[in-house]
Amino acid sequence: MIRVLLAEDQGMVRGALASLLGLEPDIDVVAQVARGDEVLAAARSVDPDVALLDIEMPGATGLEALAELRGALPGCRILILTTFGRPGYLRRAMETGASGFLLKDAPAQELASAIRRAVAGERVVDPGLAAAALSEGESPLTAREHEVLAASRNYATVADIAGALYLSPGTVRNHLSSVMQKLDARNRAEALKFAEEKGWL
Amino acid sequence: MIRVLLAEDQGMVRGALASLLGLEPDIDVVAQVARGDEVLAAARSVDPDVALLDIEMPGATGLEALAELRGALPGCRILILTTFGRPGYLRRAMETGASGFLLKDAPAQELASAIRRAVAGERVVDPGLAAAALSEGESPLTAREHEVLAASRNYATVADIAGALYLSPGTVRNHLSSVMQKLDARNRAEALKFAEEKGWL
DNA sequence: GCCACGTCATGACATCTGTCATGGCTGATT
DNA sequence: AATCAGCCATGACAGATGTCATGACGTGGC
Numbered sequence: 255m256i257r258v259l260l261a262e263d264q265g266m267v268r269g270a271l272a273s274l275l276g277l278e279p280d281i282d283v284v285a286q287v288a289r290g291d292e293v294l295a296a297a298r299s300v301d302p303d304v305a306l307l308d309i310e311m312p313g314a315t316g317l318e319a320l321a322e323l324r325g326a327l328p329g330c331r332i333l334i335l336t337t338f339g340r341p342g343y344l345r346r347a348m349e350t351g352a353s354g355f356l357l358k359d360a361p362a363q364e365l366a367s368a369i370r371r372a373v374a375g376e377r378v379v380d381p382g383l384a385a386a387a388l389s390e391g392e393s394p395l396t397a398r399e400h401e402v403l404a405a406s407r408n409y410a411t412v413a414d415i416a417g418a419l420y421l422s423p424g425t426v427r428n429h430l431s432s433v434m435q436k437l438d439a440r441n442r443a444e445a446l447k448f449a450e451e452k453g454w455l
Numbered sequence: 456m457i458r459v460l461l462a463e464d465q466g467m468v469r470g471a472l473a474s475l476l477g478l479e480p481d482i483d484v485v486a487q488v489a490r491g492d493e494v495l496a497a498a499r500s501v502d503p504d505v506a507l508l509d510i511e512m513p514g515a516t517g518l519e520a521l522a523e524l525r526g527a528l529p530g531c532r533i534l535i536l537t538t539f540g541r542p543g544y545l546r547r548a549m550e551t552g553a554s555g556f557l558l559k560d561a562p563a564q565e566l567a568s569a570i571r572r573a574v575a576g577e578r579v580v581d582p583g584l585a586a587a588a589l590s591e592g593e594s595p596l597t598a599r600e601h602e603v604l605a606a607s608r609n610y611a612t613v614a615d616i617a618g619a620l621y622l623s624p625g626t627v628r629n630h631l632s633s634v635m636q637k638l639d640a641r642n643r644a645e646a647l648k649f650a651e652e653k654g655w656l
Numbered sequence: 657g658c659c660a661c662g663t664c665a666t667g668a669c670a671t672c673t674g675t676c677a678t679g680g681c682t683g684a685t686t
Numbered sequence: 687a688a689t690c691a692g693c694c695a696t697g698a699c700a701g702a703t704g705t706c707a708t709g710a711c712g713t714g715g716c
Contacts, residue, residue, distance in 0.1 A: 598662090599662075600662095626666095
């Protein structure tokens with residue numbers, strides 16, 4: 255019997271996935287959590303064979319929960335299940351030790367088979383997505399550029415960003431300019447769009 | 456037996472919801488589609504009692520499919536199931552004749568009961584979301600302002616927007632200026648963010 | 657007929673943005 | 687010691703953006 259922990263914030267989807275897995279005779283959903291920061295405690299208490307983690311969750315992302323789990327329960331296989339086939343997500347997940355990366359777009363039957371393959375020690379990745387990840391590669395941005403770009407999502411003007419990061423407005427503009435050149439964008443907004451599409455956030 | 460049509464683009468979620476509904480003795484999922492523009496044809500062929508529609512789908516949105524269905528199969532109850540509790544979505548859905556509006560955040564058990572209540576003629580809406588919709592009201596934007604703002608998602612510069620809509624750059628700036636004042640935004644980007652959060656798109 | 661409103665447009669203005677050159681500082685590499 | 691990349695900052699410049707006044711046109715309501 256394969257013991258599965260299920261982490262997914264949307265109640266409807268979580269319940270539905272549980273019922274889907276409940277149809278499998280060799281799979282048992284032993285824990286369900288709705289927040290990223292509840293994954294570790296739940297996993298410690300039930301010691302699952304496989305953890306199925308959504309990425310977008312309150313508290314902590316699935317990728318953060320993945321890192322915690324790897325440290326605390328090295329024997330537990332981890333599958334990431336997400337809406338977005340962002341190559342950056344895939345790369346980070348696999349580098350952090352995930353056993354697989356599933357898209358919610360994939361057919362429902364693949365879920366159970368992915369779990370069985372993960373338990374058998376295989377790594378499960380959508381082939382097309384893997385190719386995209388390799389071709390698109392990592393973010394070309396430096397840590398600071400990444401930070402400034404991320405802050406520009408929440409603050410409307412350069413002055414606001416500068417205030418939030420304790421930088422001079424000129425520095426913020428320089429960083430953003432560098433970001434735009436690297437991403438071949440004509441705009442802060444366009445740069446943001448491109449970075450989000452690639453999963454670099 | 457309640458005959459249900461299920462429209463949801465993500466295969467994993469669609470299959471999971473189907474299995475969830477399959478547990479209910481009085482509910483039968485008689486059709487599944489992955490695209491908004493396949494809803495009508497499928498509904499015509501199986502004549503379901505209830506159509507469960509996701510909003511975000513390729514081909515046509517759930518709200519568009521809703522409008523088609525109301526015209527073609529007036530007896531069919533329609534439930535909207537979506538990730539985003541945007542008051543604008545809710546308002547449009549209910550005005551177009553939906554029997555209910557469910558959030559994927561809600562507990563899984565609510566799905567079956569919502570379907571039964573819809574069949575019984577009730578209208579099913581999350582109380583908190585309904586209150587938010589009433590308080591936030593409708594979009595204050597005119598049709599043209601709305602259109603220009605929407606176009607600014609896809610085009611980076613004023614010149615691009617103007618070209619796409621066959622307007623002069625000055626006119627586009629005027630419309631956007633008016634939008635920003637109405638939404639109390641300091642930016643095109645901020646205005647876009649606000650409008651998206653409210654579901655005015 | 658008059659008025660309000662939405663649409664489209666132009667021109668002028670102030671401000672914001674993005675680019676570039678330049679320079680100082682740090683830490684890592686050679 | 688010398689070099690390089692990243693980080694921070696400043697100043698100057700061009701171009702984009704947002705605001706405002708103004709005016710034309712059509713529609714619909716009173």
